[in-house]
Amino acid sequence: MSLLDEATIARLRENNRLTRTAQAEGRTEPDLEPVVKIFAAVGAATLMPARQSLPGCAIVSEMEADGDTLYGLIDMPCTSGPFTALTMGFGEPELGYASLSEIEAVRMPVRHGLKGCAMPPPYSALGMAHAEAYASAMEVDTSWRARGTIRRYAEAAKEARRVVEPK
Known part of the structure; x- marks a missing residue:
């Protein structure tokens, strides 16, 4: 299951079309x-008020x-696999590209249906396969x-060294 619904994907692709059209026509x-x-x-990102910094975050405007x-x-670190450290971003937010499939592949252990436990339960005791003991961390x-705009977010993040809401 994708993190993004069809309406969001359509808006992201339309933004990308606008950018590519401007590039092809030599416009800004x-x-x-x-x-x-x-x-x-997981971690502090789930509890931050909107105006504070957001660790492990992506503000996305386009999809190729x-x-x-x-x-x-x-x-955010976009490395696949269980136990990936995602509670903090790199502290160097920048405009750039990320892979949706890598973001979706980041997993965390699940215990009794709750995210964020330190150790997964014994798989055999719950009768579940290894892969079923992890849930999306994103x-x-x-x-x-x-x-x-995306540039206003980038300017605010450069100053704060974290993704923040622009003033």
């Missing part, structure tokens, strides 16, 4: 409003035609709405 690329915020669903490559303000903030 549009400064687009971001569409979605993806964040680490390949359906996997995202463009936006990225400050989430989409469904209540988030952009408060500016």
